[in-house]
Amino acid sequence: MIEQQLNNWTFKACDEQQWLPAVVPGCVHTDLLRNGLIPDPFYGTNEHDLQWIDKKDWEYRSEFEVGPELQQLSRINLVFEGLDTYADVYLNEQPILAADNMFRIWKIDVKEQLKPGINTLRIRFRSPIQEDLPKLEQLGYALPAANDQSELGGLENKRVSVFARKAPYHYGWDWGPRFVTSGIWRAARLEGWTQLQITDLYIRQDEVTANAAKLTAIAEVNAEANWAGTLRITAGGEQWEQPVQVTAGQSTVSMEIEITNPDLWWCQGLGEANLYNFQAELMFDEESLVKRSVRTGLRDLKLVREKDEAGVSFYFQLNGVPVYAKGANHIPNDSFTAEVTRERYLHEIGSAVESNMNMLRVWGGGIYEEDVFYELCDEHGLLVWQDFMFACSMYPGDEAFLNSVRAEAEDNVKRLRNHPSIALWCGNNEIDSAWAHYVEDAGWGWKKDYSHEIREKLWADYQAIFHKLLPDVVAELSPGITYWPSSPLRNLTGDQEQHAFKTTGDGDIHYWGVWHAVEPFENYNKNVGRFMSEYGFQSFPELKSVLEYAPEEALALESEIMLAHQKNGRGNQLIKEYMDMYLPEPKDFKSFLYMSQVLQAEAITMAIEAHRRSKPYCMGTLYWQMNDCWPVASWAGMDYQGRWKALQYAVKRSFAPVMLTVQSTEDIVKFHAVSDLGTAVQADLIIELRTSAGELAAEKSLQVSLAAGESAQVASFSTAELLGDRDPHGVILTAALKQGEKVIAAREHYLTPEKELKLAKPNIKVTEAQGENGVMVYTLETDTLARQVWLSTSEEGIFSDNFFDLIPGQPRTVEFKLRSGEGSFVPAAASALEVRSMADFVGAESLVQLA
Structure with missing residues (x-):
């Protein structure tokens, strides 16, 4: 197979004439920014002024010649890894595709439409807002969509996000902005082949033990004509062959193989994340005609739900060993997904490893992540709880919508099923408990807005997607992985025992009494479930990060910019209310930033400690959230710039x-x-x-x-x-x-x-020395208790420990690790080291004088 990437693009608004340079993968917003036509969307209140973009139609155009090697092949496909979202595609002005799902892979045979010389590919992206407003009007009633910031988008209460198979967070969330994007968000290419093509290779793990891995290699084959030959599989220095026959068109061939004494794949903390490269070849007379490779790890991984005296267990078992899941919820790393580089993924995964995590949950309001994300999780031994992309809304149930969802699910389950890190497929985020169909007064109050007839229809539509369609796709295409209908959920009982709107002895739990209900931190000790898949507490980024989206004059809790970068209604006030409960008063707003991080770290520390103490009753704790998609006050442990907050250091210690x-x-x-x-x-x-x-x-x-x-x-x-x-x-x-x-x-x-x-102003002494292997180490000593010592430098990196209490007579030695271009952390000297403690951030009335 020969590939040709399509990288030469221009774009314009459909009602304008001038074509401008565009970057693919990308989106309209980032292309407008690169051309100087809009200000930085993340700065100040610029988000509010850019809501016009999603109301317009946009065009992208590429002119290209087909390379001579590709031109000679008998089949040429045009492949889009992702089109966002409603797109009409024309090749040499002939319509070839009408796309309507951001999450699908689109492949079209274009051999007949291509011509010698210059070819023109044009894509018209229809406004997702204008496309979906008629669907809302036709339905006749609104569907719940709690996080759709339609008012900010100038739509009043017309929430249309539920109609588009598009990243839900693009329409806003309580930590993210509203940027409803359009564009070619993943790679576009031509791929050509002749005679045969292996389009997919799946290594199904039928039975894996320390003694033997019994596998089935399943290859999907495209053939121009009926063909007979040999299928060869190689892996780990071994080789297997068997005769196969395929028919013209799409066929499947398979072979059972066995690897004795396999090197098993383990998650972090339990062993090595061993990986195997598998290659499938179609052979004729010992000549390899076509091949395809995949990498996977061999493991036995299951969700164990067994009755016990406390209810029903909920834990992951890897190669026969129970795993205590320690990690966080992951959201997209950027509002503009194509801006996330490999280095940023490396930094996030490296931070998870440094923080002693073994699991990340890919939350259902974002995207099915890029391949590199899962590859890094495979390599570093991080399990992945994978949601389908549905969150906090009710969805349509018409035939066209269901067909689109099925194709989306099939594409993504097939794309991800070889990754050993995938531990669970979850249907959605929070919809079962939000609707709470079987308990009249439970849930988020959605049901009260609908008649009995409409309620039943909405629930039937819900069941069609999450209790039938999605589990069927997972069972068919990735049979070794558990499907869980919704998070949180107790069990799929079809009665009031199903919904997880309070802490119970079965299922997974999202506990938000602390924060949303303003309950005291101590309630973390009282609300412990079998698996804590969400809970969290907010803080601000550090001052350096805040100044990247706000000027000095906006540094006030209730300033317009601070409120624009706080997407949770009463968020800033909630932080202050909790701070008044638990910490000394900060002396100014800059100090408030620091104290908010201390507060967040102490809240989540209390939660994690409660969850881990309850082992084996509780067997997982995934806090909300790992990362940010823009600069904002949020629940994240590291900010949009990747800088570790106090929380990330607290998590490292607690995990x-x-x-x-x-x-x-x-x-x-x-x-x-x-x-x-x-x-x-x-x-x-x-x-x-x-x-x-x-x-x-x-x-x-x-x-x-x-x-x-x-x-x-x-x-x-x-x-x-x-x-x-x-x-x-x-x-x-x-x-x-x-x-x-x-x-x-x-x-x-x-x-x-x-x-x-009683806090006094400490005198902290720092001694710099060369430690083992020439690594610089820093030893800190104090003359009085120094609370929450914060080390910072002029360089981007992390310390081996930070935001810790320093006690006289108990020196603390730390290392600095520089954030490298490859995303890992490299030991280095800390430039312009600054050391502060809580005494530097509180008012004089909170301090006492040393005797």
Whole structure:
């Protein structure tokens, strides 16, 4: 097969004459920006002024010659990996395609339409707004679409996002802007072949154990005529052959193969992410006519749901080993998807690995991610919970819509099914619990707006997609992967036991009492389900990031720009309300940015600790969210620029293989240890009570034994026994699990609300030295308690630890890692190192003087 990429493009509005340079893959918004016709969409309130773009039709044009090698082939296909969304395609002014689904792959035989010399390919993108408004009018009633920001788009309450098979977040979300894009968002190319073409190779994993992997290699073949020959499969230095016959047109050939003692694929924390390259060849008289390769990992992966005394389990089992899922929800890395480079994907996946994660959830309001995303997850041992692209809305159920969804699902399940990282296909995000069909007063209040007849129709349409169509596609095309209808869900029971709108003993849970319902952080300890697939808390990016979308004069909580970059109604006020509850008051807005990150980190730390302590009852914790699609105040652990917030460092500590937690009341202090290791842990638990000046006031030591993968309470003392007659406002309780001199887990704890702690301005000393292998290390010491020490540099990178409490007499040594061009983190010296702590960000009234 010979390919020719189509990269020479121009574009214009359909009602204009001038053609301008365009970049493909890309979209109208980014092409307008590159040509200087619109301002930076992400700066200030520019989003509000750019809503005209989605009301217009746009054209893209490419002129090309067919290369001589390609021209000689008997079949030539035009392939679009992605067209966004309603597109009429003309080749040499002959109509060849009418596309209507952003998520589909489009392939058209164009051999007859191509001509010698210059060919012209023209694509007219019809406005998704103008295309879908008539559908809403024809339906006669609105469909729920909670996050469609139609008012911002000048449509009043006319929410049309549900009619387009297009990334839902393009219409706005409570963390993202409204940019309803059009364009050629993935690669466009010609591909030619003669006689035979292998269009797909699937390595179905029928039974995989440590002793043998029994597989079926399934190849889809296009043939110009009936053909007989040999199918050869090679992998891992082995080779298998068998005779095959194909008929003219599309055929499927398969071969059962077995690999003995396979190198299994493991997720991070359990072993190596071993991968195999499989190649299929069609041979005739030992001559290879055509070949195709795929890479996969061999593993046995399933979702285990078994009845137990607490309800029904919900956990992933990999190669016979239960996996405690630790990770986050992933959204698209940009509002303009083609702007996401390989380096940005590498940075995100590298950050997940650095943060001790083993799973990411590709959330259903974004896109089916680029191949590189899944390839990196395969390589780094990250499991993927994969949603289909439906979220927080009810959808049409007409035949044309269902047919489009089926084709979309088939394209994407086939595209992704060889990736060993794919752990689950989930039908949608939050729709089952939002509609709550079987409980009248539950859900998001949608049902009250409809008659009984319309309710039943909407639910029947829902079931047609999520209980019939999508599970059928997964079962047919990727039979080894579990399908889960909606997240969250208890079980597909067809009655009131189905919906997961409160914490129960089965299914997965989205807990948003903290944040949306303004419940206290402590409620994280009370609301623990079998698998926590969403929960979160907001913060702002750091000042350097904020200044990239706002001028100095806009640095105020309720400024127009700050509100434009806060998509959750009361978001900024909610952060302030919680900050008033838990932390000292920041001295100004710039300090508020820092304190918001501290607040977010402490909230999610409490949640993760509660979830992991509850192991094996709870076997997964995926916070909301990993990343941002534009610069914004949001729930993300790293901002749009990829800079780690305090949360990302807290997550790294909380997801460590061995974790120690401390909980206290007025009467008692409890110590828990949690291990995700596959072997037993023997360690000494060292508990110390120190004053703010570092003086050792009390100490206890005991031995701790943890079985493989165990969570257990390892100690308990009365508060009075630990505290004595000391003032709780001036002491720090530390706990550490030590094996010899090696600390394998540690935790600081305060015996009073943190906003009541007595803070003094610390003098922090930093000593720079060469550590092992010539790596620069930085040792920090303080003369008094320094809370939430923040290290920053002029370079883009991360520290091995950051936003930590520094205690006198307990030096902390860290490394700096530079963010490399390849997305990984490389040890380096930190330029212009700046060290600050909470005392630098609170008002004078919150500080005490050192004695």
